Amino acid sequence: MRLTIRDTKVEVGNYIGDYIARRINSFKPRPDHPNFVLGLPTGSSPLPVYKRLVELYKNGTVSFKDVVTFNMDEYVGIPRDHSESYHTFMFKSFFSLVDITPSNTHILDGEAEDLYKECEDYEASIKDVGGIDLFLGGIGADGHIAFNEPGSSLTSRTRIKTLAYETILDNCRFFNNDLAAVPRMALTVGVQTVMEAREVVLVVTGQNKSLALSQMIEGGVNHMVTASALQTHPWALVVCDEDATSELRVKTVKYFKSIEKVQDEVEAKYGPSGSLRLGLGRASAA
Numbered sequence: 001m002r003l004t005i006r007d008t009k010v011e012v013g014n015y016i017g018d019y020i021a022r023r024i025n026s027f028k029p030r031p032d033h034p035n036f037v038l039g040l041p042t043g044s045s046p047l048p049v050y051k052r053l054v055e056l057y058k059n060g061t062v063s064f065k066d067v068v069t070f071n072m073d074e075y076v077g078i079p080r081d082h083s084e085s086y087h088t089f090m091f092k093s094f095f096s097l098v099d100i101t102p103s104n105t106h107i108l109d110g111e112a113e114d115l116y117k118e119c120e121d122y123e124a125s126i127k128d129v130g131g132i133d134l135f136l137g138g139i140g141a142d143g144h145i146a147f148n149e150p151g152s153s154l155t156s157r158t159r160i161k162t163l164a165y166e167t168i169l170d171n172c173r174f175f176n177n178d179l180a181a182v183p184r185m186a187l188t189v190g191v192q193t194v195m196e197a198r199e200v201v202l203v204v205t206g207q208n209k210s211l212a213l214s215q216m217i218e219g220g221v222n223h224m225v226t227a228s229a230l231q232t233h234p235w236a237l238v239v240c241d242e243d244a245t246s247e248l249r250v251k252t253v254k255y256f257k258s259i260e261k262v263q264d265e266v267e268a269k270y271g272p273s274g275s276l277r278l279g280l281g282r283a284s285a286a
């Protein structure tokens with residue numbers, strides 16, 4: 001796992017936006033994997049990333065016309081046109097602002113009649129397009145990834161999940177601080193679904209994420225901090241701001257800062273390594 005530290009949230013957004021655009025532009029289509037497949041999160045942390053991607057689209061650096069997307073999660077219990085549904089979030093923050101083909105975007109349907117089938121079909125759709133090339137994610141204050149709350153199996157797949165009280169409290173800010181209005185359940189990709197992406201990039205910003213960041217990086221792999229599973233991913237990158245490093249050891253921060261420059265030089269010279277370079281990965285092996 002690599003950690004890249006930037007001064008501010010905006011710089012984190014710019015770094016990740018540029019990074020994703022580079023990956024899209026260097027993607028080489030194959031008959032069994034014709035499109036770049038991008039996994040996407042919601043939440044406030046990825047907003048600067050979306051802003052940067054929109055800028056890059058507008059200035060002609062990148063196009064999303066042939067990009068296929070899969071979102072991480074969606075609430076159960078609110079309609080998709082609700083102002084706080086993840087369908088609405090994605091449309092407003094990203095999809096309506098770029099040239100993405102609507103039929104190439106996938107978001108779990110929290111209103112589906114058969115929620116179990118919806119989850120199974122979602123996993124099958126990911127396989128059908130050749131797996132996810134890059135999964136962008138955020139992190140909850142308790143260290144969760146997508147809606148894989150503490151205690152979730154690290155081998156979990158897309159499923160129905162009851163939200164932890166801490167997550168409901170956190171997300172209350174989006175529902176006029178009305179606790180009763182926050183949905184209690186969601187559909188979410190599993191930890192294993194994220195782990196099977198060829199590459200995972202996590203955006204971690206703000207002091208309120210600093211404990212989660214130290215637990216996921218400096219602690220052991222642990223189902224109580226589901227993002228810690230990324231320690232075992234062959235190509236995971238965490239990009240955080242200075243505020244989010246407050247709980248990290250000075251030694252950890254120094255180490256990752258010292259290796260960043262060399263890693264960037266290696267990648268600039270040789271391109272991404274191993275499985276990424278070959279366009280192969282866990283997803284295609286599965």
Ligand SMILES: N[C@@H]1[C@@H](O)[C@H](O)[C@@H](COP(=O)(O)O)O[C@@H]1O
Nearest residue numbers: 041043044045138139140146147
């Ligand atoms: N399901 C989402 C996560 O995917 C997101 O990472 C988290 C943090 O959101 P924020 O970035 O707003 O702190 O919120 C929710 O739990």
